Amino acid sequence: MTRTTVGRIGIIGVGEIGRAVVSGLCDGVGTPPEVFLSPRGERTAAELSARYEGVQVCADNQEVVDRSEAVIIAVRAQDRYEALAGLRVDDDRTVINVMSGVANDDLRQVLATDAALVRAIPLPSVRERRCVTVTFPSHPVADALFEQLGGTQPVADEAAFDVFSALTGTLTTHYAYLATLKSWAVGHGIAADAADRYLRGLFQGAGRALEDETRSLHRLAADHETPNGSNERIRTTWFGPANSEALGMALDDLLAHLRQPAAEGPS
Missing domain, CATH: 3.40.50.720 (NAD(P)-binding Rossmann-like Domain)
Incomplete structure (x- = not known):
C-alpha cells in the first residue's frame, strides 16, 4: 500500500x-x-x-x-x-x-x-x-x-475525542505538582536549584518507564513501591479514594464543558 x-x-x-x-x-x-x-x-x-x-x-x-x-x-x-x-x-x-x-x-x-x-x-x-x-x-x-x-x-467518534481532550487538561497540573514538591523541599531548607534538579531527574526517570508498554499503569505503580514503604505511604494517605474521586469529578466537569455548544459568533 x-x-x-x-x-x-x-x-x-x-x-x-x-x-x-x-x-x-x-x-x-x-x-x-x-x-x-x-x-x-x-x-x-x-x-x-x-x-x-x-x-x-x-x-x-x-x-x-x-x-x-x-x-x-x-x-x-x-x-x-x-x-x-x-x-x-x-x-x-x-x-x-x-x-x-x-x-x-x-x-x-x-x-x-x-x-x-x-x-x-x-x-x-x-x-x-x-x-x-x-x-x-x-x-x-x-x-x-x-x-x-x-x-x-x-x-471512533467525537464523544471519544472529547474524553481524550479532557485528559489533556491535566498536563499543567503535573507541572504544578512538581512545583509544589519543590516548594515543600525549599521550606525544609533545601536549596531551590538542588530541589529543582533532583525532581527533574526523578520524574524524567519515571517518564522513561512509561516506554515499557508491556506493563500496565497499575503494574508500574506497584513495581515502584514496596509494601509499607515511602511511596505506598504517600499514595494511600494523600492520593486515596477521596482524592481520586475529586479528580474524577473535575474531569467530568471539564468533559461537560467541552461538550457544550461553542459560543456563537456574530450574527
Whole structure:
C-alpha cells in the first residue's frame, strides 16, 4: 500500500502548538515539507521562517490555504470568527482543527466548505516527534502528518475525542505538582536549584518507564513501591479514594464543558 505524504502544510495561528509542529516537521529532516504560515503570531512566524529554509510567512490566511494541501487551524477558539471570516477553502483541501472545544460541524459552518475536516490534539512534544496525536475522524492526510510527529491515534467518534481532550487538561497540573514538591523541599531548607534538579531527574526517570508498554499503569505503580514503604505511604494517605474521586469529578466537569455548544459568533 502506498504511504500518504503531505508536501505542503499551512498553519493559521502560529502559537506554541504551531511552533512545535513546524519544529517537529523540519528539525533534522532530510527533505522537510513546505510550510506556509499565517501572519497571525507575527514574531513566531518570522522566527520559524528565518530558521527553516522551507518555511514561509504568507501575506494573509487566504494565501496559506491556497498554497497548502493540508491546513492546520490553530487560532484560539474565541478568535475563529474573526480569523477565518471570508476564507475560501476548496473541497480538495484537508483542514485539521486543533481548536479546543470547537466541533467539526461548528468549523464547517464557519468555513462553509465541503473539504475534509479532522479534529486533532497535538501536544508541544510533537517538536521531539514523541507525541501520539488523537484524531477524529481518521483521514489519510492527517494521519500521515501526525505519524511524522510521533504517531496518530484515531478515535471512533467525537464523544471519544472529547474524553481524550479532557485528559489533556491535566498536563499543567503535573507541572504544578512538581512545583509544589519543590516548594515543600525549599521550606525544609533545601536549596531551590538542588530541589529543582533532583525532581527533574526523578520524574524524567519515571517518564522513561512509561516506554515499557508491556506493563500496565497499575503494574508500574506497584513495581515502584514496596509494601509499607515511602511511596505506598504517600499514595494511600494523600492520593486515596477521596482524592481520586475529586479528580474524577473535575474531569467530568471539564468533559461537560467541552461538550457544550461553542459560543456563537456574530450574527
